[in-house]
Amino acid sequence: MAERSTAAVDVADNSGEQPLTAKADQSTADGVAKNPEQDTDSDEARGSGGTEGPGKKASPPELHSGHKLARRYRLEECVTRLDGFSSWRAVDEKLRRAVGVHVLPADHARARSVLAAARSSALLGDPRFVQVLDAVEENDLVYVVHEWLPDATELTTLLTTGPLEPHDAYQMVSQVASAMAAAHREGLAHLRLNPNAVLRASTGQWRIRGLAVNAALRGISSDTPQRTDTEGIGALLYAALTQRWPYESDAYGLSGLPKGVGLIAPDQVRAGVHRGLSELAMRALANDGATASRHEAPCTTPEELVKAIGEMPRIRPPEPAFTAPPEYQRTTYQQGTYGRPAPHPGVTQPVVPPPPPLQSRTGKALKWAVSALLIAALGLGSWQLADALMDRGGKSEDTHKSQTTDDGNKGAVNPKPQPIKIQNAREFVAEPPAQNAGAESKTYDGDPSTYWKTKSFRAGPPIAPYKPGVGIVYDLGSVKKLSTATLDMRYAGDHTTVELYAADSLTPASLGSMTEIGSVTTTSTTATVRVKKSVKTQYVLVWLTAVPNSGYDSTLYASSGWKQAIGEVHFTG
Numbered sequence: 001m002a003e004r005s006t007a008a009v010d011v012a013d014n015s016g017e018q019p020l021t022a023k024a025d026q027s028t029a030d031g032v033a034k035n036p037e038q039d040t041d042s043d044e045a046r047g048s049g050g051t052e053g054p055g056k057k058a059s060p061p062e063l064h065s066g067h068k069l070a071r072r073y074r075l076e077e078c079v080t081r082l083d084g085f086s087s088w089r090a091v092d093e094k095l096r097r098a099v100g101v102h103v104l105p106a107d108h109a110r111a112r113s114v115l116a117a118a119r120s121s122a123l124l125g126d127p128r129f130v131q132v133l134d135a136v137e138e139n140d141l142v143y144v145v146h147e148w149l150p151d152a153t154e155l156t157t158l159l160t161t162g163p164l165e166p167h168d169a170y171q172m173v174s175q176v177a178s179a180m181a182a183a184h185r186e187g188l189a190h191l192r193l194n195p196n197a198v199l200r201a202s203t204g205q206w207r208i209r210g211l212a213v214n215a216a217l218r219g220i221s222s223d224t225p226q227r228t229d230t231e232g233i234g235a236l237l238y239a240a241l242t243q244r245w246p247y248e249s250d251a252y253g254l255s256g257l258p259k260g261v262g263l264i265a266p267d268q269v270r271a272g273v274h275r276g277l278s279e280l281a282m283r284a285l286a287n288d289g290a291t292a293s294r295h296e297a298p299c300t301t302p303e304e305l306v307k308a309i310g311e312m313p314r315i316r317p318p319e320p321a322f323t324a325p326p327e328y329q330r331t332t333y334q335q336g337t338y339g340r341p342a343p344h345p346g347v348t349q350p351v352v353p354p355p356p357p358l359q360s361r362t363g364k365a366l367k368w369a370v371s372a373l374l375i376a377a378l379g380l381g382s383w384q385l386a387d388a389l390m391d392r393g394g395k396s397e398d399t400h401k402s403q404t405t406d407d408g409n410k411g412a413v414n415p416k417p418q419p420i421k422i423q424n425a426r427e428f429v430a431e432p433p434a435q436n437a438g439a440e441s442k443t444y445d446g447d448p449s450t451y452w453k454t455k456s457f458r459a460g461p462p463i464a465p466y467k468p469g470v471g472i473v474y475d476l477g478s479v480k481k482l483s484t485a486t487l488d489m490r491y492a493g494d495h496t497t498v499e500l501y502a503a504d505s506l507t508p509a510s511l512g513s514m515t516e517i518g519s520v521t522t523t524s525t526t527a528t529v530r531v532k533k534s535v536k537t538q539y540v541l542v543w544l545t546a547v548p549n550s551g552y553d554s555t556l557y558a559s560s561g562w563k564q565a566i567g568e569v570h571f572t573g
Contacts, residue, residue, distance in 0.1 A: 063088075063103060069143055070136060073101055084108050085217055089148065092133075098148040099133060102217060103141055110219050111142045117216035118144040124186055127465050128179035128458075130199070130209035144213060152199035152207065155236065156252050159195065159243055166274040169240040170315040172198070173233060173280065175206040177309060178458050180229050181302040183211060189225035191215035193232030195239060195252045205465065226301040233305060234284025241266040241273050246285055276312050283308060310560060314549065316494055417483055417572040424475035426506050427452075428541055435470045443472065443569045448488055453556055453565035454547060460562025461495050461546040468511060469499070471543035474569065475506050479538045481573045482517070487527045490556070490565035493548025497521045500529050503539035514541055521546070542569060 063086065067075045073090045080087040085104035092099045104111055118135035125131070134145035155172070158164065164172065176198060180190065190197070192214040199207045215221070222228040238246040245254040246263060257264065263285060267278040279296065284305055286298030299305040425440035435454045442450035454470050463469055476482075485500055498521075501514035508514055517537075518529045547564040556565060 068093075069101065069103075069141070070138060073099065073143075073145060075101065083218070085114075090145075092145075098150065100146045100148045102144045102146075102213070104143075104217075106137055106140045106142050108142070110216060111137070113219075114144060114213065114216045115142055117212035120188060121212045124183060124188060124211070126179060126182055128175060128205070128207055129183070129211050130207055132213065146209070146213075149199060149201065149207070151202040155195040155198045155200070155240065158200065159239060160253065163243045163270065163273075164240040165318060166277060167315050167317045169237060169274070169277055170309075170312075171204070172200075172206050172240055173237045173277070174306075174309050175459050176208060176236065177233050177302050177305045179208055180233065181306050182458070184226055184229070184302055188212050189215070189222070190229050190232065191220050191222055191225060192218065193229055193236060195236065195254070198236060203462075203464070205459070230284050230299055230302055230305055233302065234281050234299075237277065237281040238266055238285060241277055241281065242269045244269055246281075274315065277315075280305075280308060280312065310551065314494060420476050420480055420482070420571040420573050422474050422569070422571065423477040424506060425472050428471055428473045428508065428511075428543075430468050430470075430511050440472050443566045444474075446568070448567045451490055451556060451565035451567050453490075453558055454544065454563050456559045456561030456563045457547070458561060460549060461497070463545055463547060463562075469543045469545040471541055472566075472569075473503055473506055473508065473539055473541045474571070476538050476540065476571065479536050481534060481536050482540060482571060483531055484572045485518075485529045485540065485542060486570045486572075487529075487542065488567040488569075489525045489527065490553075490567060491548050491550045491563065492523060492525045493550060495521055495523050495546055496527060496544065496548055496564055497546035498527045498529055499543040499545060500531065501541035501543060502535055502537040503541050506539055508539070508541070511543075523548070540571065542566075 063075060063078075065075055065077065069075070069090075072092060072094050074093055075088045075090050077089045078086055079089060085102055085108065088101045088103065090099050090101045091097070102114070104114065108114075115135055115137060118132045121129070122132040122135065130147045130149065132144060132146050134143075136143055136145075163169075176193075180193075183189070188211055190208065190211050192210060193208070197208060197210050197214065199209060201207055235246050238244070239252075239254055243254060245251045245256045248256045248259050250256045257269075263282075265278050265282050267273040267275055280299075283296055283299045296308075299308055422444040425443065427434055427437050427440055429435075429437075436452050439452040443452050452472065457463060457466050482502075485498075487498060489496060498519065499516060500518040501511070502517050503514045517533075517535050518531045520527050520529045544564055547562050549560075549562050551560045552558070553565075558565070
């Protein structure tokens with residue numbers, strides 16, 4: 001537990017106020033309160049409309065490593081002491097997991113607003129945000145407990161090695177914008193969106209920490225919260241594309257823009273920047289309703305930004321790079337050298353040519369054996385041909401049958417795959433709610449214009465973390481040998497992943513009780529899954545774990561997002 005992870009602390013980043021920053025650098029009584037992040041976060045550096053409200057400064061409570069809150073949360077390491085509050089890495093001894101804790105005195109000027117913000121944020125329950133787990137006032141202290149994500153990496157850290165790839169930047173701005181749009185629909189704002197507040201998990205999902213809480217701890221407010229957060233998203237995208245902060249002041253380990261030149265487009269700052277993403281950043285960063293370089297209307301809310309992203313052509317991930325194998329290196333253990341003494345330096349050793357093929361005693365015996373087998377085969381073939389010609393007149397009705405040899409099967413023609421008729425189907429729900437229960441029969445009714453559809457997910461292509469997957473269990477009527485499953489689907493795009501599982505019933509207990517027998521990933525509307533090996537089963541689960549992105553579908557009344565619909569499923573055995 002002694003290892004520090006800055007990726008899980010909501011407000012470990014300091015403000016640009018020099019006295020407070022200097023104060024945070026000083027060691028505390030327990031000797032571990034070091035500030036891991038030295039960023040400048042003044043209003044000038046952030047470029048947002050946030051203003052800090054008035055309030056008295058309260059002295060931080062006397063806490064130390066090992067102190068317990070609510071006889072449950074054991075403080076381990078102080079990450080930040082700033083402006084009357086402190087942030088800690090702690091352990092939830094009841095659930096045995098790491099958590100983050102913000103602590104401030106109950107009489108602090110912002111204590112009431114911090115509690116209100118934490119409780120509002122906790123009610124959102126959106127997995128794209130670092131979750132608030134507890135918000136309590138107890139023993140003259142107010143503390144907020146939140147998730148600790150040791151496997152996540154801040155955008156600040158990712159940008160130390162260079163700008164993001166276009167696909168990574170596209171995924172980041174898409175997920176952050178859609179998450180903030182959902183938060184604003186619930187009346188919640190962030191107001192401190194910066195590279196320290198955006199994390200990339202080990203799964204590739206982007207998550208946002210400090211929703212409402214960060215601003216409340218700092219006393220930041222805004223008359224135009226949607227515009228402030230939209231500009232914050234634009235600054236994140238600008239930094240991801242250029243490795244520069246889009247204001248004159250340096251911040252978050254990034255250099256600012258040259259003084260006096262104003263806001264210039266990312267593709268003018270760095271060569272090779274994706275032009276569509278560059279324009280998107282400028283539309284989000286536009287001030288006073290005017291963009292810096294293009295003619296598109298500015299985006300003033302996260303919802304408008306999500307719509308603009310949806311109108312862009314999808315940016316595909318880069319093709320994987322394959323490293324050529326190294327050239328074959330001869331070793332000293334080649335024929336004719338193993339076990340012999342090493343040659344003296346400078347002495348050229350004669351190369352002994354290998355004997356001609358099959359000139360050894362073993363080779364001669366092998367030649368005689370092969371010759372004998374060929375003679376026997378020719379004799380047996382001649383005898384069978386003569387016997388067939390003699391019986392041809394009396395057995396003309398057998399001319400269309402497959403000829404078999406004496407061992408029964410060697411000459412038989414392999415039967416062609418036969419279609420398997422589906423008898424019944426039922427949606428498998430690993431995690432409620434169901435997707436489209438009752439519409440399973442539309443996938444085998446012979447009508448390709450009827451569909452079983454999934455719900456629209458906010459991010460993708462992977463359906464996780466919303467669900468482990470969605471799909472249907474099919475009843476083949478009896479135990480049958482299965483070879484392929486073919487799906488006709490409605491939406492193409494990057495990408496759909498289909499997995500097959502052999503199940504023990506029409507209503508299996510869990511995904512873990514089934515055996516995976518095949519999988520395929522496709523960008524088209526047709527997917528053919530071939531079974532890895534010969535399998536006999538009566539029940540088959542067709543399982544979708546990734547779906548493409550598409551717009552609103554007026555035919556199926558499906559909203560825009562990541563989704564898929566299955567028209568027809570065919571099995572062969």
